[in-house]
Amino acid sequence: MVVGAVIEFPVLIEFGMLGVCVFAFAWCMSAWNLRGLRVSRRMPSQVFAHRRFPLELSLKSQRRWWGHFEIEVEDRLLPRFVDRGMATGFLAPKSELPVSLEARLLKRGRVRGDTVTVGSAFPLGLVSAVHRFDIPSETIVFPRPVIPDAVHAVNDPEAMDEGAEATYEIDRTGEFRGIREFHPGDSLKGIHWSASARAGQLMVREFDRPKPRRFSIVFHSLQPEGAVQWRENFDHALELLTGLLLHARSSGVPVDLTASFLNWDRINVEPQDAISPVLRSLALAKRVTETKADRLLEVLEGLPGGHPVFVVSESSLDHWEELVPAMPRKLICLDTLRMRVAPIVSLLKWGDFLRKPDAA
Secondary structure: OHHHHHOOOHHHHHHHHHHHHHHHHHHHHHHHHOOOEEEEEEEOOEEEOOOOEEEEEEEEEOOOOOOEEEEEEEEOOOOOOOOOEEEEEEEOOOOEEEEEEEEOOOOOEEEEOOEEEEEEOOOOOOOOEEEEEEOOOEEEEEOOOOOOHHHOOOOOOOOOOOOOOOOOOOOOOOOEEEEEEOOOOOOHHHEOHHHHHHHOOOEEEEEOOOOOOOEEEEEEOEOOOOOOOOHHHHHHHHHHHHHHHHHHHHHOOOEEEEEHHHOOOEEEEOOOOOOHHHHHHHHOOOOOOEOOOHHHHHHHHHOOOOOOEEEEEOOOHHHHHHHOOOOOOOEEEEOOOOOOEEOOOOOOOOOOOOOOOEEO
């Protein structure tokens, strides 16, 4: 239109005015197409980091007579590499379109509701109108539960039993598992004589090793002066801590947790107790660095009983393992740099400890 006015060519002026009118019409129709839309989101109030969870978006029309065309919905709460929304060619008036997504959140902590955008380029695709809906919500993201590969074996009697020593003696305090062949080192007291007579060889009774009556977890962030510590190591250590807590829960074993980021207060978690409050404290934990081991040693020496103790830290074992005193109990030291464990402990088995999705 401007070029037509400069060179005094009426046809160009008319085409320019027509283009402006078409552009304005497309913009008005695109904005009008989004009027009367409402969006809602449903998601769990508690999830584990890196674990998929259900999320439901619902698009609802409040119009009485005219529908909506070519609508796209995007939830900016979710990371970009997952499916973040939906698209529909037509939404009828007074109707609702729900869509279920599988979402993941990668970082522990408190995640507050983010914006959901609804856009449309109807009718001509020249202009895209966008409406933003702020949906208030809050989700606590627990650390991802992780157990080192070294703890997958379950045949180390020293790892979990109180005061146990390496022995081939049959432990009859556990549940009866069955009968197997006699192996060198098996106790003669465990021989099943009638089964041995039928089989023509020595057979022994086999029992499951009983579960530990209790174990403790002590978490610290001891960092010697001059040592370099990566920020991610603290989160990795919390993942180990979460795995141990869930292992205790799935095994029905009571556990107590003492951590530097909890001001060294001891938290007892019985099998019948809700574990969500403890996991919430891990999700919101902030690192508290110590340069001296005095408080750690005081806590270790003050633990009652003789049950096993897991000592967990994001610092390398090379920095603090020698500081741990010899004690009349089993100490299992864990770090995150090489994911070392000594001795071996049992494989993590855990179920779904989360509540049902709450409406945002």
